[in-house]
Amino acid sequence: MATATATNTNKSVLWDWLTTVDHKKLAVLYLIAGALFFLKAGLMAIFMRIQLMSAENTFLSGQTFNEFVTMHGTIMLFLAVTPLIFAFMNFVIPLQIGARDVAFPFVNALGFWIFFFGGLLVSVSWFFGGAPDAGWTAYVPLSSGEYGDLGLDFYVLGLQISGLGTLVSAINFIVTIINMRAPGMTMMRLPLFCWTGLVTSILIVFAFTPLAAGLALLMLDRIFGAQYFNPGSGGNPVLWQHIFWIFGHPEVYILVLPAFGIISEVIPAFSKKRLFGYTAMVFATLIIAFLSFMVWVHHMFTVGIGPITNSVFAIATMAIGVPTGIKIFNWLFTMWGGKIIFNTAMLCASSFVPTFVLGGVTGVMLAMVPVDYLYHDTYFVVAHFHYIVVGGIALGLLAGTFYWYPKMFGHKLNEKLGQLMFWMFYVGFHLTFFIQHILGLIGMPRRVFTYLDGQGMETMNLVSSIGAFMMGAAIIVLLINVVYSAYTSKRVTVRDPWDARTLEWATTTPVPEYNFAQTPQVRSLDPWFYEKVHGDGTMKPAEPMDEIHMPNGSILPLTIGLGLFVWGFGMIMMQMENPLIPEWIVIGAGVIITFGSMLLHSIHEDHGYHIPLDKIKKIEKEVS
Amino acid sequence: MSDSVDVSKGLPPNPEKATLEGKNKFLGFWVFLGGETIMFATFFGTFLGLRDGTAGGPSASELFSLPLVFIMTMLLLTSSLTSVLAMYSMKKNNFKNMMVLTGVTVLLGFAFLGFEIYEFYEYVHHGGLGFTTSAFGSSFYSLVGLHGAHVTFGLFWFITLMIRYSRTGITLTNAPKFYLASLYWHFIDVVWVFIFTVVYLMAIGGA
Amino acid sequence: MSDEMSKPFDKSALTHEELLKINRERKIQITAFACMIFLTLLAFIAVAMEMIAPGFTVPFILLLAVVQFALQLFYFMHLKDKDHEWPNAFMLTGIVVSTPAVIALILLLGVTKY
Known part of the structure; x- marks a missing residue:
């Protein structure tokens, strides 16, 4: 039974990708899906900057602007950056820990498809009377059944579904990192990207669950008339703000920690030095994760909760500066005295450091309660968090893209175009957002679609918009680079094109589906570098060459995701005035598809198949 | 992978964690339970924050009756014990006992669920507390209802396992599945301990 | 090997010591269950009979709940192992x-x- 399926290789390419449970292919799917959502949300940002380019502009209506503001934030956080970090985590983490696959390959695919269909559900809102328009924070009562339109139903249900996908993926990553490490890969030898991936996944498990609870409350409020947020019936709108930010603050760290991890991989690789203060970096990550759950009220200083509460949370917030500072200094000391190679990946990684410091400094400014009353809901806040998310996360992701691209796709990205992209992006970024600090300080409120003439805001907004166009152009250069490099770049045939340090570079390029023919024996931190210096330049095997057990692909993750999509859409139809077909039929169909697929998966025992020894030897000979 | 399990002497002492797959499922499920903790905490917080918001409708102390809650608590606690004993039988490779004890767990669970439905029915039709009556009503039904939904899911999980594996005996594949369902059932019981304390007893005990 | 994943076993590999150990564990679990029933009774009686001063009822029953929570987690869900x-x-x-x-x-x- 086991080997019979192994010979079945004449599947069509499309079917192969739809049913894949291979972490490397899922990484590519995540990368494509995340990049598409990123482009969409980026385009919305460009449109908003066009609208704000001059005073009293009429390029967008106020309603459209609100929808763009909401969708830009929602998509970027939930549907663009999250899948992009998952793409790298999926591809890199099993390779870095010396594993053949993740702990639950099926759940890995399930996580992707549920995320994807959830994102699709949020996106189809455009065709049913407009996108959500209450901001990505969806504060009640603006988002409640009384004031919010149908778009908010898409927000609530789409994010619930995509959040479920993110949650199961996170559980999968945690178990992978804890249980699937190669012999000798102790926790304190884990590469920092794995550490941040682990901590991010833990944060997801403990932050996305309150979000699910909060969204469930909002859904019950909107669709079933619950009274949690209505003071007239004994409810309290501040409740939503608490639940949202109990999730919302850790969410920032969920996104930025993997970026820290990427930076911590790229900087040592191109400084030709080991990471300075590895242990301190690990503990700083853990402390940041802990503190991220203890500071959420700093988003609510102006609500009027009380002075003692505000002070406590202000101090806790400032405390985050300490572990973050440790990280900053460790990156600087890693570069100090190293033989630095300034290619695109390293440019992004090294320029991340000062940019992130700027975002951190304004963060501490915002943590001071008395002055926060001045900053609150102005462009100062917008500038602050864009220094974190663009200057931090986006630069980290770009560095990761250029760094891991040869392993993922078998060729490097073009360096000239890459550096052009970097400089356009970097200059454009500072043009866009630095000036927004000042705009905020002179009183320009965020989320407002226009401003009056003669208040001294025209020039600065124009500069900001020009910067945004430069960033947009930089992303176009990146896209050109992807296509151009695919045709012109030399194939990478060596294992380790960057002369790097960690285990993913010990695999052959392209990586065979089983990753390692023999599980490697890890003898040190930076195991690949260790073997290059102290060994013979190859990983010592921890086991004899034998046939390899692999999981079978399955279409069920896709059908479960589809079922949830239909189910969610049916729930939204309950709010539609003229739904054409009875919503109960749609909901029922969704429930049956979802649980039917789950039942099928649970009833049918699938033990996977084995790749026979002679086939492994043949593949190994081909790739090396 | 599973290749390293020694099966020559019979069912391994801890069959749920004998294989790597079992170990992974075991850890993954615990991670999930950790996440469930804060999800229930959010619903508990919502209930506690809003329980005085009766908006002129019935309040908690007017509605709740101790005997009903006491019976429900006993049912669920006992089902937790039978579930533990089922896992004891599993370790001893006593398949028949395991199935019988799991069956008892399911019956007790259905009894609990029946009482809960009866309770909700009473409150809605005779107590005057609907889901939309007040913030108290909404948060009460969503907290206890979420627990009830977990009970329902747990029951269907047990039933699926019992039907699917009614004749297979204990294998290295189904042992982790039975074990996880049992963990889930205990977790539901743990949550109920807080529900009867925080929701019912605290309302009647006058805080 | 994967075929053996779906095969039942005709005997258990438990050694005599291991058998004694899980028997002992079962005894502890039944004791824990008795404790839980007792704690539950105590909580209900404390509320129903207004046994203790009203101000102390809430901390008291919360404490009982926490103890029961620990018993469930450590003994029924094996967290102590x-x-x-x-x-x-x-x-x-x-x-x-x-x-x-x-x-x-x-x-x-x-x-x-x-």
């Missing part, structure tokens, strides 16, 4: 993060200003 370090870590994290969240949702709603 070895090989449960990670599950312990995750449950502990869950509790640590839940505590400020619940307190905030009860107290920090802007009704009373702290």
Whole structure:
């Protein structure tokens, strides 16, 4: 039974990708899906900057602007950056820990498809009377059944579904990192990207669950008339703000920690030095994760909760500066005295450091309660968090893209175009957002679609918009680079094109589906570098060459995701005035598809198949 | 992978964690339970924050009756014990006992669920507390209802396992599945301990 | 090997010592169950009979709940056993993060200003 399926290789390419449970292919799917959502949300940002380019502009209506503001934030956080970090985590983490696959390959695919269909559900809102328009924070009562339109139903249900996908993926990553490490890969030898991936996944498990609870409350409020947020019936709108930010603050760290991890991989690789203060970096990550759950009220200083509460949370917030500072200094000391190679990946990684410091400094400014009353809901806040998310996360992701691209796709990205992209992006970024600090300080409120003439805001907004166009152009250069490099770049045939340090570079390029023919024996931190210096330049095997057990692909993750999509859409139809077909039929169909697929998966025992020894030897000979 | 399990002497002492797959499922499920903790905490917080918001409708102390809650608590606690004993039988490779004890767990669970439905029915039709009556009503039904939904899911999980594996005996594949369902059932019981304390007893005990 | 994943066993590999151990464990579990029933009774009686001063009822029954919570987790869900370090870590994290969240949702709603 086991080997019979192994010979079945004449599947069509499309079917192969739809049913894949291979972490490397899922990484590519995540990368494509995340990049598409990123482009969409980026385009919305460009449109908003066009609208704000001059005073009293009429390029967008106020309603459209609100929808763009909401969708830009929602998509970027939930549907663009999250899948992009998952793409790298999926591809890199099993390779870095010396594993053949993740702990639950099926759940890995399930996580992707549920995320994807959830994102699709949020996106189809455009065709049913407009996108959500209450901001990505969806504060009640603006988002409640009384004031919010149908778009908010898409927000609530789409994010619930995509959040479920993110949650199961996170559980999968945690178990992978804890249980699937190669012999000798102790926790304190884990590469920092794995550490941040682990901590991010833990944060997801403990932050996305309150979000699910909060969204469930909002859904019950909107669709079933619950009274949690209505003071007239004994409810309290501040409740939503608490639940949202109990999730919302850790969410920032969920996104930025993997970026820290990427930076911590790229900087040592191109400084030709080991990471300075590895242990301190690990503990700083853990402390940041802990503190991220203890500071959420700093988003609510102006609500009027009380002075003692505000002070406590202000101090806790400032405390985050300490572990973050440790990280900053460790990156600087890693570069100090190293033989630095300034290619695109390293440019992004090294320029991340000062940019992130700027975002951190304004963060501490915002943590001071008395002055926060001045900053609150102005462009100062917008500038602050864009220094974190663009200057931090986006630069980290770009560095990761250029760094891991040869392993993922078998060729490097073009360096000239890459550096052009970097400089356009970097200059454009500072043009866009630095000036927004000042705009905020002179009183320009965020989320407002226009401003009056003669208040001294025209020039600065124009500069900001020009910067945004430069960033947009930089992303176009990146896209050109992807296509151009695919045709012109030399194939990478060596294992380790960057002369790097960690285990993913010990695999052959392209990586065979089983990753390692023999599980490697890890003898040190930076195991690949260790073997290059102290060994013979190859990983010592921890086991004899034998046939390899692999999981079978399955279409069920896709059908479960589809079922949830239909189910969610049916729930939204309950709010539609003229739904054409009875919503109960749609909901029922969704429930049956979802649980039917789950039942099928649970009833049918699938033990996977084995790749026979002679086939492994043949593949190994081909790739090396 | 599973290749390293020694099966020559019979069912391994801890069959749920004998294989790597079992170990992974075991850890993954615990991670999930950790996440469930804060999800229930959010619903508990919502209930506690809003329980005085009766908006002129019935309040908690007017509605709740101790005997009903006491019976429900006993049912669920006992089902937790039978579930533990089922896992004891599993370790001893006593398949028949395991199935019988799991069956008892399911019956007790259905009894609990029946009482809960009866309770909700009473409150809605005779107590005057609907889901939309007040913030108290909404948060009460969503907290206890979420627990009830977990009970329902747990029951269907047990039933699926019992039907699917009614004749297979204990294998290295189904042992982790039975074990996880049992963990889930205990977790539901743990949550109920807080529900009867925080929701019912605290309302009647006058805080 | 994967074929053996779906095969039942005609005997158990438990050694005599292991059998004694799980028998002892079962005894402890039944004792724990008796404790839980007792604690539940105590909580219900404390409320129904107004046994103790009203101000102390709430902390008292909460304490009983926490003890019962620990009994369930450690004895029924085996958190006390070895090989449960990670599950312990995750449950502990869950509790640590839940505590400020619940307190905030009860107290920090802007009704009373702290």
